[in-house]
Amino acid sequence: MRMMPPEFMVKISDSCIKCKRCINECSFGALRFENDRVVADHDKCAACHRCTAFCPAHAITVEKFPAIFKDNYLWSQDVLKSLWKQSESGAKILTGAGNDKPYPVFWDKMLLDACQVTNPSIDPLREPMELRTYLGKKPDKLEFWQDKKGDIKLTTVMEPQIKLETPIIFAGMSYGAVSLNVQLILAGAARELGTIMNTGEGGLPQELSEYKDHIVVQCASGRFGINLSYLNSCAAIEIKIGQGAKPGIGGHLPGEKVTEEISRTRRIPSGTDAISPAPHHDIYSIEDLRQLIYALKEATRYKKPVGVKIAAVHNVAAIASGVVRAGADMITIDGFRGGTGAAPQVIRDHVGIPIELALARVDEQLRREGIRHMASIIASGGIRQSADVLKAIALGADAVAIGTAALVSMGCHLCQKCHTGLCAWGIATQKPELIKRLNVEEGIKRLVNMIKAWNLEIKEILGALGVNSIESLRGSRERLRGVDMDEVYLDVLGIKPAGR
Amino acid sequence: MFKRAETKDISGCAVVGIMNEKGKTIRGDVITSAIAVMHERSNGLGGGFAAYGIYPEFKDYYAFHIMFEDEGVKDSVETFLQDSMVVVKSEAIPIRKKMSLANTPILWRYFLEVPKSKIPAGFSEEDFIVSVVMRINTRFNGAFIFSSGKNMGIFKGLGYPEDVSRFFRLEEYEAYLWTAHGRFPTNTPGWWGGAHPFGLLDWAVVHNGEISSYGINKRYLEMFGYECTLMTDTEVIVYMLDLLLRKHNLPQDIALTALAPPFWKEIDEMDKNKKEAMTALRMVYGSALLNGPFSIIISSTSSMIGMTDRIMLRPLVVARKQDTVYMSSEESAIREVCQDPDEVWSPQGGEPVYARLEERA
Structure with a gap:
């Protein structure tokens, strides 16, 4: 009927x-x-x-x-x-892409500062403007040794770091959820921009091996494609606990999407369902997470930073603190607007909290406990434009991860049909005739252009703020003001209202 | 009078410093003439001086200069001081009684000895002094310690620096190292404690500028237990130096470099050891970078250091005449008191310039 x-x-x-x-x-x-x-x-x-x-x-x-x-x-x-x-x-109703419901967007309720008279703004076209960012665990202080000539040598042994030339990285999107061409574009653009992409949980396609210094490989609950060579073919490893679009649930790639190539990459028989359980079945508690973090560090001889990705849920600050104490070198907080290849609509639209609030609380909690230096914070889930990046950094993020915005640059029109596998733009599909619609060379060019444009905009605003280095904005909530927000939200965000 | 600033303090300024590296003393009217030349850089809402070597007869005791709102809070602070230390001497700071400056508080100085038994386990003597200063400044409403080093003192108040100097009768003091500050605040808390220099232990800082990275510098310090209550950049700079030099024990060069580090493109060209050191410094101490315009003169018992931000958005001129080093916002102030210096130069952005007290045999 x-x-x-x-x-x-x-x-x-x-x-x-x-x-x-x-x-x-x-x-x-x-x-x-x-x-x-x-x-x-x-x-x-x-x-x-x-x-x-x-x-x-x-x-x-x-x-x-x-x-x-x-x-x-x-x-x-x-x-x-x-x-x-x-x-x-x-x-249950399935859907794709991120939460589209009219919840408040706090990015749009925060405004940035600029210099007038008492301190000068800086012209980014004339002065250096630095975006370089290092992700990884930092010591709380440094020690040096000075020889008789006065030359100085660092004696502190530094943990492994990922060097980024922009504080923007690409979020985890698995081969299976997206096409190989998407991953090739992300990897190619990451290399050109001096940043990193994330394979998601679908393993590492062979075609990506030449980009390994710009790749974060994921270790999720399905453990697809993980072996020693996978763990060592990367800049860093990320343990995926949760995802902003579907906190608390796993994933299910139906057997018909598990093609020959995907079966090879995920190391499962072709045609079988690829199931990511809701929890990692060897992580039922924080101490279990610590074991996995150190198992991965052992497997990579402590040469790769190990990150943990969690969804922004109600108690995110305490969870993040536990994750950092468990030994994570980076923590990715994925807000409730984050995208997905497929998720039950009820979860996507009703579970989790906004990244702005989660990020502010996590940064504050780690500072209060004096452990902020122990892990870099990556914010993701609904970052749309350079202004969002700047606001996230001012709230305390070391870097942001973008997924949807990168796909939009490749042609995504947010029709939210990712779960059907019929993506007309060759993005969220495994059909060869559709994949070939996405030209890798052109895609790289477009994505590089977009991030370069964001970098220019970020430099422009840093100049207006009178600082010439991204770390001088990082965590500097003094440069943010809230509009159209009540006192409780201002307090959670740790910012003042506009006018004060 | 003790209404502290609730919003970020914003001000432009004049700074000047004079040091004799051999430790020969200079009278207070010299630095007063120098800073008075730059009258136009202040607006009468704050002036101050730091002087080193002025209490030779009490050189082994911590000299606390404290301002009080009334006798009541003075009594309770004195009780607290007597409980935590030995008060060797307590007296009013001499002032020119005929002069009146707005909102003058009670100005008192104490010479204090710290018995070992009073220092909690795990604390150094200096940690202990810092904790006492922090406690009084944050917990005793109406009291403010504006100077806490040995054989040195800070004198400051509301007024043009030359008036503040006359008020405190600085021509009667002799010091081998003087710094001075004239203030041009654009918001007017009208509070004596808000004038500069700002000091902690024997560190004193005079500063011209507005640090655009104030928000993160402050949050970074809070992680290490510093409470920034004055809303001024100078306070943040002093605490940052205390953290880097005293708590983290960084070599002086490195600590100053952390405040105004080289650019990445310069670091990329350095040799291996230096590159490694500088890369780590920027990674670990990124939140200590003072970004935005500043020129500062940092003084301590053994040295005077002048420095600007890394792209030199505020002026600093340095001169030398034999054993005496001069630093100033403007050359005119130096010429006023030293007509014929051996050399005069402007340091590079971010490059610290040192004057050091020679070790006495």
């Missing part, structure tokens, strides 16, 4: 030249040629805009289907549609 009107409506105007390009491009099968014209199946349209972007005659428009329901604030159309879907299928 059909209950729902379609979500979108595809209109094809008279200027259509009947080239059928759109039919070819639509991976969702929403367009067909019938009676000498292009006909749309509105129900199948995902609003990915592949057809509108490629129509040479600009004859296609995608609109919201104009179905007007009786106004009801409580029983919104989204709610009704979900209920109907569940009534049809008896299944």
Whole structure:
């Protein structure tokens, strides 16, 4: 029994030249040629805009289907549609990409400072402006030895560090969730930009081995593809405990997506389901985490920093403190707006907390305990633009990780159909005919451009703030002010209201 | 009078320092003439001086200069001091009675001895003194210790520096090292303690500038138990030096480099040892970098150090005449008291310039 009107409506105007390009491009099968014209199946349209972007005659428009329901604030159309879907299928609703609900975005409620008169701003075109960042455990102080000539030598032994030329890194996105071309673009761009990408939990495709100095390999609950050579083919290792889009649950890559290549990379039989359990079954407590951290350090002879990624949940500050004390060199906090290849909608939209609040609390907690130097903090989950990066750093992040923004630069239009494997832009798919739509060279160029543009914007703002090095903004909440926030949120963020 | 600043203190300034490296003393009116030349760099809302070698007869005792709001808080602080140390001498700081400066507090000085038995386990004598200073400054409302070193003292108040000098009768003091500060605050807390120099133990700092990285410098210090209550950059600089030099025991050069380190592109060109040292320094002490415009003169019993931020956004001129080293915001102040210096120069951004007391045989 059909209950729902379609979500979108595809209109094809008279200027259509009947080239059928759109039919070819639509991976969702929403367009067909019938009676000498292009006909749309509105129900199948995902609003990915592949057809509108490629129509040479600009004859296609995608609109919201104009179905007007009786106004009801409580029983919104989204709610009704979900209920109907569940009534049809008896299944939990799956979705892709990040939380799209209108929760407050605290980035947009924070404003940065600038210099006027009493201290000068600095022109980034004339003066050096430094973004270099090192991730890893730092000692709380240094020791030096001075010889008779007065030459100074460092005697403190430093832990391994990752050198970044920008405080922006690429978030974990697994081969399986995204195509090989996506990972090749991330790795290529990371190398060119002097930063790092993260393989996610799907193992390390052979094609990426030449980029190993710019790769973080993940060790997640499924332990896919992990062996000694995997652990040593990287700049760092990350233990993934949780993900902002789906805290507390695991992952499930259905057998039909486990192709020959993916089976090789994940080291599981092809065609079998790849299941990541909700917890690591050897980590039921913080002391178990410590064992895994040190097992990985042993396996890599203490030459690789080991990070831990957790989702931002209610008690994140105390958890982060435990993780750092367990020996993590880096801790990634993934906020509730983080993206995903597939997650139950109810989890994605209702579990976790905003990264802004989580980051502020974690940084403050680690400082209060005097252990902030023991681990770098990486913030992720909904970082959209250079302003978000700056605000995250001012709140206390050492670096931020971006996933969705990087995919958008490659062509993602946020249609949220990642879980279908039908991505028309060749991003969240394993279909060879779709993957090849994503040109690796061009993708690298676009992503490098985007990050370079962000770097320029970051330098511009640092100059306006009157500092010439990113570490002078890091944790400097004095340079942030809140607008449209009550006192409790200001207190959690550790910032003053605008005007004070 | 004791209403402290609630927002960040912002001010422009004049600084000057004079040191005789052989330890020969100089009268207070010399530095007063120098700082008075730069009258236009102050606005009458704060002036002050630090003087070294002024209490030779009490040189083994900590000299606390304290300002009090009233006799009541003075009594309770004195009780606390008597409980934690031995008060060798207690007297009013001499002032020119005919002069009146706005909001003058009770100004008193104490010479104090620390019996070993009073020092808690795991504390050095200096740690103990710092903890006493912090305690009085944060817990006794209406009392403020503005000087706490041996054989040295800080004199400061609300007024132009030359007026503050006359008020404290500084022409009667003889010191081998003087620094002075004239203040131009753009917000006006009108509080004597907010004037500079700012000191801790025998360190004193005069500073011209506004540190744009104040927020993180302060948070970094808080991790090590420092409470920054004055909302001034100078306070942060003094605590930072105390942390790096005394607590972390860094060599002086390295500690100063941490405040204004070389750029990465310079570090990348260094030889292996230096590169390793500088890279680690920036990694570990990134939050100690004082970013934004400043020129400072840091004084202690044994040295006077002048330095600017790494791109020299505030002025500093250095001159030498035989054994005497001069540092100043403007050359005019130096020329006022030393018409014919042997050399005059402006140091590079971030490059510390030292004057050091010669070891006496």
